[in-house]
Structure formats: structure tokens, C-alpha cells
Amino acid sequence: MTESLMPFAIFFASIFTGNILLTNYLGMCSFLSVSKELKTSLGLGVAVIFVMATTTPLNWLVYQYLLIPFGLEYLRFIVFIIVIAAFVQLTEMTIERYSEPLYQSLGIFLPLITVNCAILGVSLFMVIREYTLFTSLLFGLGSGIGWFIAIIAMAGIRQKMKNANVPPALEGPAITLVIAGFMAMAFMGFSGMIALS
């Protein structure tokens, strides 16, 4: 692959072939509990896209300009979590102050996101794969979109599932996991195109 196509490849791969939820199982907890309803899934999905796309480059800056110069790379877990929590808190306050309707539709999901493993996961992957500032922005954005697509598709399927006759022991999380497995298989179909190491 040519060098100039790399950023696009990372973006595309993080949405489809390396979908953070379906290939890395990150963000499962909120995925399983929230995907019952399409409307809440939509809200949470958008919030995840926003937070991932902003905190990943932010963490890149913190890592490159604060942690590496002082030799504190081993502190990255704590520092990343603080950055994410602080940023989410700030955004929540800003939205609450300036836009009531946006706060109602998006703001209530923000605190949930701080504990979403996918957000921290994307930042940790970014460090390991040695992305640049630009590619980490694309990677964050793409992973967010990938998570969004997965949860929306799942919420849609689960709404239809209400009419289906599922064995009582399989109801709830178990059947959701089976569906997620099939979705993961479907997403694997993209892997012939681009693969992320």
C-alpha cells in the first residue's frame, strides 16, 4: 500500500475490518444493556463518536509532549483516564450551559462514557500502533463510527426480535451475543479489503 493512502486505510479499517466492538469486544457492557432501544442507542452512539474523536488526539498530545519527555510512559493508564474523565465532564458542563435540547439528547449519556472501555482502548491502541496526530484523529473518529454502526444495527435487530419466539433461557444477553457473533462474521467479510495489524 502506498504511504499516502495509509490514513484512509486506517480510517476505513477502524470502521469495518477492525471494528472496536466486534473484533476487540470493547464497550460490550453498555452495548448489551443499551441496545434494547433504538433511540437511546442513537444518543449513546453519537456521544461515543464525539468523545473518541476528541480524546484520542488529546491523549496523543499528552503522551507525546508530557509523558515521553519526562519518561513517565508507565503512568499512561492513569493519565489517559483522567484526561477522558475531565474532558467528558467539561463537555457535559458546556452543553448543559449552552444548549438545553442537546443536553437532553446527548448530555445524559456522557457520564456513562467515562467508564466505557472502548474509549480507553482506542487511546491505548493508538500508543501501541504508533500513530501520528492526524492518523490518531482518524482512528478515533473511525472507531467511534464503527461502534455507532454496530449498536444501531443491533438495536434495530433487537426491536424486530421482540416478535420472535426465543427460548426463555436464551433471552436477553445470550441471544444478543449470538446476534453480535453473526454481525462480527458479516463484518469479517470486509477483511479481504484492508487489514489492521
Next chain:
Amino acid sequence: MAKNTLRKTFIEPLGKNNPVFVQILGICSTLAVTNKLQNTLVMTLGVMFTTALSSFTLSLIRNHIPSRIRMMVETMIIATFVIIVDIVLKAFYPEMWKQLGPYVGLIITNCIIMGRVEAFALQNKPMLSLVDGLASGLGYAYVLLAIAFVRELLGTGSLWGVRILGSWWTNWSIMIMPPGGFFVLAILIWVIRETIMKEAKHD
């Protein structure tokens, strides 16, 4: 009396209060490494170490934390233990550390640890919290090891990297790929719930 509570605290998370089956918590960070028994064992040991010691530590200082910032304190304590796990792995098992990649760090966001700290350690004495954390970690570990057992055996025909099934066995490569993890966990939950439901009917 005291002994009874201790025993109950230890037994419950292993059976009817199992964090994975009953609460479906904390599968995020570890399910990804269940395609190999070895990796799963190391990860679950890390989780056990972290749950037990963070519950213990938090319980020691539980009367001195202002409740407004308790989440922050909890996260800091958990992160500290995870960093210890990370450093130890990196120093002594660099190969393993490389394979596990970001998942060691993701133990921090494992809901089980935070859940036990919030729900149990905040109200209970240190020793009891230590036992509770350890038991929750164990309950979690055996479920994930079971998943890894099935996935590695069916996916590669081997266990612990050693070929068990003969050459007649065709590997189900889907098992070691991401969808396999979803299916095996789903089937496991299904079977367990079915047995629980049957038992409830008999009672």
C-alpha cells in the same frame, strides 16, 4: 458467625452470584484474549490480583474518603494495581506482554472490579473485602478459562499450545476469530441459565 459470613462471601460469587453469568459484567477486556489458554490465564490472574487488592485497599481507607470524590479515588487505586501488573509482565514476560497488548491496561475499565469496590468494599471490613474481591476474580476466571478451553481446542486442535487432537481434526478457525468468542459465551450462558431455571422449577 464471622466464619459463616466469610465462607458465604467466598462461595457466592463462584456460583449463583457469578459476575459473568448473572450480571454479564466485565467481559470487555478479557474476552478478546480467550483464543489462547495461556493468555487467558495471565489476564485472569491480573484481574484477580487487581480486584482482591483494590477491594482491600479501598476498604482500609473507606472511612476517610469524601463520598463526592470516591469514584476518582477508586479509579486511582485500581489503576495503580493495574500498572503494577503491567510493569511486572513487561519485565518478566515481555513476549506475553506484547501479545496482550492494550488489554492489560483495559483491566482498569473492567466493570467487575469497580462494581465490587462500589458495592462491597465501601461497606465492609478489609479482610472480608479481600475475600470478596478474590472470589469474584475466581468466579470470573474459571468462566473465561472455560471459554478459552473450548475456543483453543476447537479452533486449533491444541491446548496450552500442545496439539491434543490428531491430524484427523479439521480446525474450526472461526473459533479463534472474534465471532467464536461471542458464540461460545452465548452458548455457555444459555446452558447455565437453562440449568438454573430447571433447578428453580424443582424447588
